[in-house]
Amino acid sequence: MCSAEALPKNLSSKIGTLDSPDLRAVLDALPMAVYATDPEGIITYFNQAAADLAGREPWLGKDRWCISWELRRADGSILPHDECPMVQTLKEGRAIRGHGIVSVRPDGTMVPILPCSTPIFDKSGMMTGAINLLVDISERNGSETILDAEAERTAVLDPVVSRSGEVHAATAIDDADSPLASQHEAERRLRAERDSQYLAAIVESSDDAIISKDLNGIISSWNNGAERLFGYAADEVIGKPVTILIPPGHEDEEPHILDRIRNGVRIDHYETKRRRKDGSLVDISLTVSPVRDATGRIIGASKIARNITEQKQAEQTMQARLREQASLYHLTEKLHRANGTEEIYDAALDAIRAALNCSRASILLFDQSNTMRFVAWRGLSERYRHAVDGHSPWTPDARDPDPIFVEDVTRADFSDELRATIASEGIAALGFIPLITGGRLIGKFMAYYDRPHAFSETEISLALTIARQLGFSIQRIRAERARQLAEEQLRRNEANERARAAELQAIMEAVPTPIWITRTPDCRVIDGNRSAYELLHLPPGSNLSFSAPPDERPSGFQIFSAGRTLSADELPVQRAAGGEEVENFEEEIRFDDGRSRHLLGNATPLRNALGELTGAVAAFIDITERKQTEEALRESERRLKMALDAGRMGAWEWNLQSGRVIWSPGLAVLHHLEPGACEGTLADFERDIHPADLPAVEQAIERALASREDYHVAYRMRLPDGTIRWMEAIGRFSPSDGPAGARLAGICMDITERKEAEAQRDLLVAELSHRVKNTLATVNSIARQSFSTNPDARDAQRSFDARIRALAQAHTRLAEARWSGVSLETIFSDELAPYRSENNISLDGPPTTLPPKHALTLGMAAHELATNAAKHGALSVKAGRVSVDWAVDPSENRLCIRWCETGGPPVSPPSRNGFGRLLLERVLASDLGGDVRLEFASQGLSCTIDVPYLRGAQ
């Protein structure tokens, strides 16, 4: 479409100085944007149409190359002024039929134009500048404004055109009438010649066919453009009817046109078809204007025919480009205004379809599990979306992935299954365009085509632009949503805070414990809750601060702690307001009327967000009752302890739930442990139990747990030092009705003494039984001996009685001494007492205590000796004497007793061995291991008893 054509060299008019007012008027009125530059490209002229097209008043002598505000290429990219076709024309000295470009007005509206720049040379062949025709190729809408402006000027244009027709004629006349030129005329003609040259240059430079005809339709002029368009040279058609150009079916157009022309009506942009010389048809746009003579009479018509075959194609392309451009601008605008993702997706899908000329599109984003999911689509079936859901040519961590364009699905490197799915959806070509924000792949958009589609550079570029815009917008919306969420959260938090503050206030008032609060660090004012005022018997709202001025301070009470009045600075609120955490502070409020309340509580500082102290709050509980209960409990515990200590008892509690065993200090002492040294488990307790008794204890515990009945067991305990103590434990089961759980609790007492006493008692009883029965056996034996050895029953009876009495006497003495022993002297003295008279008996020896066995046996021996002496020996006569003396040999541990009778009747050895002798000789020998020697001397019986004797032995 680009063609270059050098203009005739004889055109020498200086373009820069359009000094012909007529010509200037013609150019000004031309319904076609025209501007001229000097050789440097500086704008030297523009007509009104140019200004209208540019939407601005070009700056003469300043603007360079171009009158437009901004130029864009068909793909929407900026075309710098110094790259516009005019530059090429001026550089290369040739005419340029430029590509379609877009002139952008300052107000943003755009006009697609076709620039046709032509250089102008003077007579010497020097290029003096260039002229540029800007052909408006916008569709109806775009051109309307220009056409409207044009219509307004029609009135002006027509006479101008007519004058230009006159110029044509004049030129011809000039050529004919040159001899008539005067100086003035010569100047005028020179000017006219220049103008006509100039106009001719314009006419020749025009790419359009410019034809004039008379009212009969006979062609009178034919420019190069006409020759190019229709194929006829000027001389082939001048003088011929214009109808030779009219194809069949359009025959009635010419009479109609001529009709209008005759009536002075101009025909604008009438699109029709004409026939070329070669017979082919060509689409043209026809503008026909009436040509008048100097009197205003219409003498013919000037028509401008523009080949719009290519223009129509170009228009379509341009329209597509414009649609793409518009879609992009539209997208930008919509995205900026979008409030939600749905709007963004809608705008993007519209833009994708418009810009990429596809009927279907979709947007997919990675979800939280990094799976590509459809978020918006146009024209896709649910089945298809389901089938390809999750499909992505890129992984989420792909870095800067390139878009993928599949021009023909049938030749794509897809799996058969995927290809079948795509084909069944009627998709023949498709594009994957990655969406990237912040360097991260977040998804893609897809363009689908029903037919194989070659993606142009423009489309790819647009696709990437849309992807950038879309990605940015999604990110913006996401950020916006996050911000809104955060704001909402903040609002909710604030609302919550307020609600909580109100709640706290309500709680503070409602709680039955007194609360003090001050909102200044100096505690000048302290408020309380209802409970505090009630406690202090003060009206609600009164100042509770002792730090207040004297006339505001509360009265009627004083605050004590540890037995003394507290000063204001020592009070918990005041301390906390100074920054101190006051915990477990106990105080007593003593009222003037003598009552008092005990309080326990905490005070804590209040701080602002900067951490500065702003006051303090204190909360207390009334522990008066608890104090009293505690005191009572302490007293009770003290009494219990006394009782336990006195009874060598300890208390214990076994929590069945936790397994913990608690011992009273007394119990620890019983276990010979430091109080508190018990580790508090059942094992501690069982460790000390005598292994032989452990099964019985465990059995008792099990029984108590199973039957819930009282626990009672006695057992031995082996203490760390090895001693054995008897313990008795009594416990009672407490069911788990309280929070503490089921418990077995009771006491443990040391019953060792009692056990020992019991053992002693048992021993004594056994011993007593043994002794009594032995004694009875002895009595039995004595009876048998007494009666079997003495034929005289009465005598035997007396002997027996006396022996039993002697035995009883020894027993009596032993009992008197609590069986600790009897003095030897007493034994003999007792037996000899019935026979004692003045000086007939002497007892002489050291004090000697006889153990019970010795006492009984020696008592019986003494009885036999005394009885015998009284019957047959020294005591049977008045002059007889008995002396008993004894000595203890400590080295031999023997006791030697000598019985010596004197002054009695003569003694002869007994004829038979009576019981007395048997008892003396054998019983003493056997029972005491003694040695008894009887001597029947004539002056009297003597008996020596030598028995083992341990001094002090029992």
Next chain:
Amino acid sequence: MTESEGCRVFVVEDEFLVALQIEDDLIAAGYVVVGPYTTLQGSIIASRQQKFEVATLDLNLRGEFVYPLVDELIERGVPVLLLTGYTAADLPERFRALPRLAKPFDGPELIRQVESLLAAR
């Protein structure tokens, strides 16, 4: 009576008068008395040296209990008759089932017990 002829009875009794009676009763019944022994140590030594078929034992020998001797005799399979003033409850568990004659006892009862011990031998 002929059965008991020559049968030897080991007697431990520290109370001489009681021992005397036991001795009298046994001898009257035709037994040969080995003893009586009055101390634990003496009786244990004698029990190992003397030959006898049955033993009558006093439990308490001057404060010493005769249990070691009882254990030894039971071990040797010698029938034992306890002569004591103690009740069964005062005895160690293992001796409670042994034949026992409570003091004071009479002669025929003693002889009957000794005879039944020998018969069960």
